[in-house]
Structure formats: C-alpha cells, structure tokens
Amino acid sequence: MFLLFLDNGEIKMASTKTWALLAIVLVVIIVVGAVVYYVTLPVEPETEKTKVACLLPGSINDHGWNQAWFTALQVAETELGVETAYSEAVTVADAGGVFIDYAQRGFDLIWCLDFGMSDAAIAAAEDYPESTFAVPWYGVHGEPPKENIVGYVQGEGPTPGKGIQDASYLAGILAAGLTESGIIGVYGAMPAIPVVAFMEGFKIGAKTYAEENSMALKCLQQFVGAWEDVSAGYETTVSFIDAGADLIYCIGDGISFGGIMAAKAEGGVYVIGGAGDQRPIDPEIIVASIDYDIPKEMLIMTEAVMNGTAAEWGSTSKWVEVGGNFLIDWDEVSDIVSSDLRTRIEDAQEDLLDGTIEVPFITEITPPLDYTP
Amino acid sequence: MTLSPLFSVKILLSKLLVPIVSVLLAFGIGAICILICGANPLVAYASIITGSLGSVTRISETLVKTTPILLTGLCFLVASKAKVFNIGGEGQLYMGAIAVVVTALTLPPLPSILFIPILMLIGFLAGATWAFIPGILKAKLRVNEIITSVLLNYIPILLTEYLVLDAMREGILPQTAMIPSSAKLPIFISGTRAHAGLLIGIASALVLYIIFEKTVLGYEIEATGENAGAATAAGIKVNNIFLISICIGGGLAGLAGVGEICGVQWRLKSGISPGYSFYGVAAALLGKNHPLGTILSSLLFAALITGAESMQRGAGVPISFAYLIQGILIICVLGGEILTRKMGLR
Numbered sequence: 001m002f003l004l005f006l007d008n009g010e011i012k013m014a015s016t017k018t019w020a021l022l023a024i025v026l027v028v029i030i031v032v033g034a035v036v037y038y039v040t041l042p043v044e045p046e047t048e049k050t051k052v053a054c055l056l057p058g059s060i061n062d063h064g065w066n067q068a069w070f071t072a073l074q075v076a077e078t079e080l081g082v083e084t085a086y087s088e089a090v091t092v093a094d095a096g097g098v099f100i101d102y103a104q105r106g107f108d109l110i111w112c113l114d115f116g117m118s119d120a121a122i123a124a125a126e127d128y129p130e131s132t133f134a135v136p137w138y139g140v141h142g143e144p145p146k147e148n149i150v151g152y153v154q155g156e157g158p159t160p161g162k163g164i165q166d167a168s169y170l171a172g173i174l175a176a177g178l179t180e181s182g183i184i185g186v187y188g189a190m191p192a193i194p195v196v197a198f199m200e201g202f203k204i205g206a207k208t209y210a211e212e213n214s215m216a217l218k219c220l221q222q223f224v225g226a227w228e229d230v231s232a233g234y235e236t237t238v239s240f241i242d243a244g245a246d247l248i249y250c251i252g253d254g255i256s257f258g259g260i261m262a263a264k265a266e267g268g269v270y271v272i273g274g275a276g277d278q279r280p281i282d283p284e285i286i287v288a289s290i291d292y293d294i295p296k297e298m299l300i301m302t303e304a305v306m307n308g309t310a311a312e313w314g315s316t317s318k319w320v321e322v323g324g325n326f327l328i329d330w331d332e333v334s335d336i337v338s339s340d341l342r343t344r345i346e347d348a349q350e351d352l353l354d355g356t357i358e359v360p361f362i363t364e365i366t367p368p369l370d371y372t373p
Numbered sequence: 374m375t376l377s378p379l380f381s382v383k384i385l386l387s388k389l390l391v392p393i394v395s396v397l398l399a400f401g402i403g404a405i406c407i408l409i410c411g412a413n414p415l416v417a418y419a420s421i422i423t424g425s426l427g428s429v430t431r432i433s434e435t436l437v438k439t440t441p442i443l444l445t446g447l448c449f450l451v452a453s454k455a456k457v458f459n460i461g462g463e464g465q466l467y468m469g470a471i472a473v474v475v476t477a478l479t480l481p482p483l484p485s486i487l488f489i490p491i492l493m494l495i496g497f498l499a500g501a502t503w504a505f506i507p508g509i510l511k512a513k514l515r516v517n518e519i520i521t522s523v524l525l526n527y528i529p530i531l532l533t534e535y536l537v538l539d540a541m542r543e544g545i546l547p548q549t550a551m552i553p554s555s556a557k558l559p560i561f562i563s564g565t566r567a568h569a570g571l572l573i574g575i576a577s578a579l580v581l582y583i584i585f586e587k588t589v590l591g592y593e594i595e596a597t598g599e600n601a602g603a604a605t606a607a608g609i610k611v612n613n614i615f616l617i618s619i620c621i622g623g624g625l626a627g628l629a630g631v632g633e634i635c636g637v638q639w640r641l642k643s644g645i646s647p648g649y650s651f652y653g654v655a656a657a658l659l660g661k662n663h664p665l666g667t668i669l670s671s672l673l674f675a676a677l678i679t680g681a682e683s684m685q686r687g688a689g690v691p692i693s694f695a696y697l698i699q700g701i702l703i704i705c706v707l708g709g710e711i712l713t714r715k716m717g718l719r
Contacts, residue, residue, distance in 0.1 A: 087685055088692045092644040096566050096637065097434035098682055104430055115546045116642055127564060190538055190547045225534045226643070 057114035072298035096120035103128035165201030172205020177341040185220040185240035200362035219369035233258025395709035403698035417688040424683020425676035433565030438675035443574040444629035445653030448622035461522030462650030465500040467529035469630025472499030477552040500627020508619035512612035548642035570632030
C-alpha cells in the first residue's frame with residue numbers, strides 16, 4: 001500500500017507506515033472534532049405528544065405497502081399532531097428488539113406491518129401494557145382478546161363490498177377485459193389467508209367476465225415465497241409472459257415492483273398494481289391500482305389511542321378495517337380501458353357496494369383458472 | 374502456536390492498535406456519509422451507543438445478536454485456521470434450525486435438562502453434516518470450498534420456505550408450530566430476550582481457544598493452514614484436517630441455529646437470520662481469527678446492528694446508511710489486515 005508524493009521534484013511513494021500514521025492522525029482529528037461538535041449541540045426538549053410508530057418490512061419508497069404506511073404516518077402527524085417514527089426493512093429476527101425499543105421509549109401505538117413479526121409484537125405487548133400494538137389479523141381466527149393488541153384486516157366480512165376479495169374481483173374483470181392472448185397471471189407472496197383471498201377474488205372476477213363474453217381464459221398463478229424480493233417478482237412475471245400472459249396482477253411489496261420492471265422490460269404486457277396507487281411508477285404499464293385507504297385506518301386507530309378507547313378494541317377483538325375507497329380509483333385508470341369495460345366495472349362496483357353480488361372469501365387456493373366456453 | 378504471546382510491541386500493534394484504528398477510521402468515514410445525507414453524525418453515533426448499550430434491554434438485544442454472530446464467526450474461524458474458507462455458515466445455521474424444530478416437534482416433550490442438550494447435539498450434527506459436503510469436495514476433489522459453501526447456503530433457506538409454507542405450516546401464517554416450553558433456552562435477564570445461547574457461544578469460543586492452545590488437533594489445524602505441504606511432510610493428514618475443521622465450524626453454525634430457534638423465535642419461520650453468518654466472517658477477521666478476539670468483535674458488530682436500528686429511529690438516518698457504515702467497517706477492517714501484513718506485523 002503506497003502513497004504518492006513529491007521529493008525534490010521526483011514522484012516517490014510513501015511507505016505503509018506513513019499510511020498508518022495518516023490513519024491515526026485522521027482518527028485523532030475526527031475524535032477531537034466530534035467532541036467539540038457534541039458539546040455545542042443544542043438539546044431538544046421532550047414532547048408530550050401521542051407517539052405512533054410503524055415497523056415496516058420494506059422500504060418507504062416501494063410504491064406499495066410500505067410507502068402507503070409511511071404516507072399514513074405523515075397524514076397522522078399533520079391531521080392529529082402526533083409524533084411519529086418508523087423503522088424500515090425490519091427483519092423477523094430483529095423485530096422483537098425494535099418493538100421493545102419503541103415501547104420503552106413510550107410509543108403509544110406501534111404498528112406491526114408484517115405477518116412474520118406478529119409473534120414478536122404479541123410478546124412485547126405482554127411486557128409493555130402501556131403501549132397498544134396493532135397486529136395484522138389478530139383476533140380474526142380466534143386469538144384471545146388482549147387489552148393492548150388490536151387486530152387490523154383488509155376486508156373479510158366486516159366491510160361487505162370493500163374486502164380484499166372485492167377489489168380483486170374488479171381487477172379480475174379488468175384483466176379479462178383487457179387481455180388479447182386470453183392468458184392472464186396473478187401472483188402473491190405466500191399462501192397466507194389474505195393473499196389467497198386476493199388471488200381467488202381475482203380469478204372469480206376474471207371468470208365472470210369470460211363467461212359473460214364467451215371467451216376462453218386462462219389465469220396462471222403462483223406464490224413467490226417472499227414479500228420484498230424484487231428479483232423473485234421479476235422472474236415470476238417473466239415466466240408468466242413466456243407462458244403467454246399479457247396482463248399481470250400482483251400483490252406484495254418488492255415482488256410487485258419486480259413484476260412492473262419485468263413487464264416494462266419484456267414489453268406488450270400490462271400490470272394491475274396493488275397495495276397503493278402504483279401508477280406513478282409507470283403509467284404506460286400499470287393500467288390501474290387497487291388502492292387501500294391506509295391513512296384512514298391509521299387515523300381511526302390513532303384517534304382511539306388518543307381518546308383512550310383503544311383498549312375497548314383490543315378487549316373485544318374488533319378489527320380496524322381498511323375502509324374508504326378500497327376499490328379501483330378511476331381517476332388513475334389508464335386510457336386503454338374502453339368505455340364499455342369501464343362501465344362494466346363501475347356496475348360491478350355498485351353491485352358490490354349495495355350487496356347485489358357478494359364475492360366469497362376463499363381461504364384455500366384453488367387450481368389455476370382454465371375456462372373454455 | 375501463535376495465540377499466546379502478547380507482550381511484544383509488534384503483536385500489540387497487530388492485535389490491538391490496527392483493529393481499533395480501523396474501527397475508528399470506519400466511523401470517521403461513516404460520519405462524513407451521514408453528514409452528506411443531512412443528519413447529525415454525533416446524534417447518529419450517540420443513537421448507536423444508547424441504542425445498543427443504553428439500557429438493560431438494549432444491552433440484552435445486543436447480546437441476543439452477539440450469539441449467532443459469535444457462533445458463525447467461530448464457524449469461519451476454525452476452518453480458516455486450516456486455510457479452508459467456509460462461507461456457508463448461513464446454510465449451516467438454517468440446517469441446525471430446521472433439524473432442531475423437526476426434532477423438538479417430533480419427540481415427546483422431555484425435561485429441559487435432557488431436551489436442550491439433545492437439541493444442541495442435533496443442531497450441531499445438522500450443521501456439521503451440511504458443512505461436510507464442501508469439506509469432502511475440497512478434501513477429495515480439490516473443489517473450491519468458497520463456491521460450494523456459498524451455493525449450499527441457498528438450499529436450507531429455500532427448504533425453510535417450503536417447510537413453513539407447506540409441509541410444516543401451522544395456522545394461517547407461514548410458520549411452524551411452536552416448540553415445547555421445555556425446549557426453550559432459559560432467559561438470563563428477566564423481561565428481556567437475552568437467552569442462554571450466549572453462554573453456549575462463549576463456551577464454544579473457550580473450547581476452541583483450548584483446542585488451539587493445548588491440543589494436538591489445534592496444532593495440526595494451524596500447521597495445515599500455515600503450510601499444507603510441510604504439514605503433509607510432517608505426517609499430518611491434511612485432508613482429514615480440512616474435513617474436521619470445516620465440520621466443527623459447521624456444527625458451531627448449527628448451534629447458532631439452535632440458539633435462534635430455542636432462544637428467540639421458538640418456531641421455524643422465514644428470515645430467522647438476516648445474514649448473521651456474513652457478520653460472523655467479518656467478526657472473525659476483526660477478531661484477528663482468535664476465538665477470544667472474536668467474542669469482542671461479535672459484540673461490536675451486534676452493537677452496531679442493534680444500534681443501527683436505533684440510529685434510524687433516533688437520528689432519522691435511512692437504514693441504508695446504517696448498512697453503508699457496516700460495509701465501511703468491513704472494508705476498513707480488511708484494509709487494516711492488509712496494512713498489518715504489509716508492515717510485517719504478522
């Protein structure tokens with residue numbers, strides 16, 4: 001290892017000992033600078049605001065689930081004046097410590113935003129009764145009510161017409177109406193119940209449209225096995241495209257992003273986005289998005305914590321639902337959707353909301369759709 | 374034997390000063406990066422310190438992470454003493470975890486005093502068996518163990534995915550059932566997650582220290598690593614040494630899997646290790662490939678990981694910068710290693 005320097009007009013190289021000396025000098029400068037800087041640092045006063053934190057499994061700029069919750073935090077901060085914090089890319093292995101840390105720092109509401117972290121959230125809730133923990137799907141399948149654990153769900157039962165299966169049903173109609181090859185594809189992260197319900201709702205919607213129009217339709221399906229793995233989503237989408245699919249619907253975080261990248265790279269393929277408005281990523285590829293109203297969910301629960309009513313939710317296993325506009329946001333639908341198809345979907349949306357049609361909430365995956373009239 | 378003499382200036386420089394300067398330099402460069410991202414490096418580093426050592430809970434979280442880093446660090450260390458580079462600690466950790474969960478859910482619940490040693494043995498054997506594959510390929514066919522051990526990481530990770538999604542899935546979530554209570558490692562700081570796995574890690578380091586200091590096997594491993602040709606000429610069966618060292622290492626990584634299952638997660642699920650074994654490699658290097666040094670460096674990396682989460686929360690530094698600092702630390706450690714050699718300090 002050498003350093004170049006001039007000696008009487010001649011370029012010479014410093015020895016490794018000079019390097020070592022330089023490194024030590026640099027360290028001394030940094031340490032002295034740090035001490036001076038630290039003693040002049042202003043001290044920020046403690047606040048008494050309600051504190052809300054989110055543990056995110058992925059990145060806040062994923063244009064999906066994680067970004068939607070980050071946005072929701074900002075909404076809560078603006079509208080309710082709460083103090084917020086978040087942790088990105090929290091792993092299953094690290095989650096326990098992060099929950100405990102937030103609880104110890106006096107956070108009043110802590111959102112667990114990944115199924116894999118649920119155990120850690122429930123364990124932390126046991127030790128820190130002063131904090132309320134929002135845990136996905138807690139209580140839906142008979143988990144015992146706890147004062148400081150609130151389950152939250154996307155759809156199922158409590159909100160007819162606004163469940164995850166309902167939004168996917170509309171996406172299925174849209175996909176079947178747009179495909180030219182007669183082959184569409186859907187993939188999710190893993191066979192957790194909400195993901196299955198989402199995929200099955202899509203297949204039901206697609207089949208409904210195919211039956212109405214006497215068209216042959218295949219729907220490829222796959223579980224990718226991960227939420228955040230961009231390359232896994234990419235590879236799955238490429239395999240769908242190789243099998244003839246020209247419209248892809250995906251739910252997940254990084255996997256969804258990977259699918260969009262693959263569709264862009266391969267060309268001639270459209271994507272329906274999920275878990276937030278993903279059209280800004282690429283409006284030419286993404287024809288529509290299923291948009292969760294996560295800020296509303298955030299506001300409901302934060303207000304409950306601020307009003308001291310959060311314990312009622314936990315003790316009764318009531319669920320905070322993803323409410324509001326859980327269906328396709330028509331302001332953000334691509335121009336390639338014909339007016340007939342748009343009308344068909346709008347009718348279906350009305351039927352869902354007034355209960356004329358009810359999409360079953362299916363929890364076990366069924367074989368891929370292969371419909372021939 | 375190269376472990377004991379500590380009194381020469383050269384050794385002091387090599388063993389202590391260079392690693393310390395490397396770490397400080399890394400933090401200095403990291404501070405510049407944090408400044409560039411618009412955050413205050415002192416607040417960030419203060420968050421790391423308070424986040425990893427600021428309370429009993431934070432210390433316990435650091436200790437929780439120290440355990441797998443230490444055991445996988447020892448996994449790398451023991452093989453690298455024989456100049457076998459086992460980068461498959463991650464897969465060996467997962468194999469240990471899988472074996473433990475399968476055993477714990479298959480056997481009838483036993484008393485802890487019996488159950489935990491059985492599970493440790495099973496985990497050790499599972500990890501060692503997985504390490505045996507690159508070991509035997511290296512010993513018999515001279516296949517590069519770096520490549521085989523890295524590639525063998527993926528199989529147990531994907532096998533875990535399969536088990537939790539399908540074959541051993543319990544309930545709506547992708548995870549197995551919980552292991553019996555008697556299979557759980559005791560918590561040694563009440564109200565925290567600090568479990569007895571750390572004691573297993575420290576005991577393993579001490580055993581390795583004794584092996585390298587006091588036993589013929591330790592001598593043979595080091596002699597093989599120093600000069601395999603000379604070791605062969607001296608009658609040492611170097612192929613056996615390759616195999617033994619990598620298998621001992623694999624077993625230790627398997628024990629890391631035992632610690633994660635019986636001490637932290639209590640069931641198998643995806644992502645139980647966020648790449649602990651790769652931190653383990655860096656810890657072994659920073660610890661100068663010394664078992665006791667690796668304990669300290671594992672503690673440092675664990676503090677850095679735990680503190681990085683706090684840095685994100687406390688100082689608003691994006692998590693990617695926390696990873697960046699970890700990367701800079703590893704580069705500086707390796708740079709210090711090269712500098713040490715260039716200066717003839719080892």
